[in-house]
Amino acid sequence: MKYSYLSLILVCLLAFSCKTDQKKQTKDTIETNSKDLVDESPSKEETLSIHPISHATLVLSYGSDDIYIDPTGGTEAYKGFSTPEFVLITDIHGDHMDFETLKALDLSSATVIAPKAVIDKFPSDLKIGKSVRLNNGDSITLNGHTFKAIPMYNLRKGALKFHTKGRGNGYVITINDERIYISGDTEDIPEMRNLNAIDKAFVCMNLPYTMTVDKAAEAVLEFKPKTVYPYHYRGKDGMSDVKNFKTLINQGDEAIEVIQLDWYN
Known part of the structure; x- marks a missing residue:
């Protein structure tokens, strides 16, 4: 009888030990698998960030790449951003091609993308990585x-002098795989x-x-972007009615999202 009790105790201890080991093994397997999944996944999915600067000027940030579009406003406007990987310039007018800002920024490693009319005006002391x-x-x-x-130009007879085709x-x-359209100065071409x-x-x-x-609004309702950002809406007689623009888009196609950013703070 004594041995029976001892045998019973030994069996119970072995069963408990096996159960404990099984729990530990299961826990270790889950932790290991979780770690493996993290290691095999991309570091972190990058997202596109949009930063309005002023009027026609913005910065697109994606991962470590900052893309400056029509940079104006001096170096103060770009505090907190990295030196640009790319700089895009749309036209020769001062609200798009601001050489004082371009000279003040560190463009030593930047690629500047621009039309011929802009590049032809680059001063000799403008230091850039490449154009x-x-x-x-x-x-x-x-x-x-x-x-x-993409072409940008005027259609109205009285406005042809502002932006000629080409x-x-x-x-x-x-x-x-995300497509972003920057209109520059244009009509609904x-x-x-x-x-x-x-x-x-x-x-x-x-x-x-x-x-x-x-x-x-007519043009946007025709090419139907997923999201539209009204920008460059300060004219000779003040600000354009961007609220009406949003109303027209919402009435024409509720699927198009209109986002109003602060361009003139």
Whole structure:
């Protein structure tokens, strides 16, 4: 009887030990598998961030890449941003091509993308990493991002003097399969209306230099971006009615999101 009790105790201890080891093994397996999944996954999915600076000027941030578009406002406007990987310039006017700002920024490692009319005006003391000339319709892929030059010009007879066809560039930038349209100074030209698969669109609307709110809305409702950001809406007679722009878009297609950023703080 004594041995029976001892045997029973021994069996219980062995069962408890096996159960404990099984629990420990299960826990270790879960922890190891979790760690393996983390190691095999990409470091962290990068997201695109949009930073309005002023009027036609913005910064697109993606991972370690900062893309400056029509940089103006001096170095103070870019505190907190890294030195740009790319700089895009749309046209020769001062609210897009500001050489004082370009000279003040550190562009020693930047690639500046611009139309011929802009590059031809680069002063000899402008220090940049390299420049890439894109004509309307041209495209280039750099560091995994694709930049395509889109025409931007005026249609109205009284405004043809402001932006002639072929001089300036709008851009479609493809970043991680997301297509971002920068209109530059333009009216509702066929090349804008025929855009497709645009995720984010920055669309100008100011008189007398570009187009009316109504025409901007008509164009957006035709090429149907997922999201549209009214920008470049300060004109000769003040600010354009961006609230009306949003109303027109919402009435025409509720699927298009209109986001109003603070361009004139």
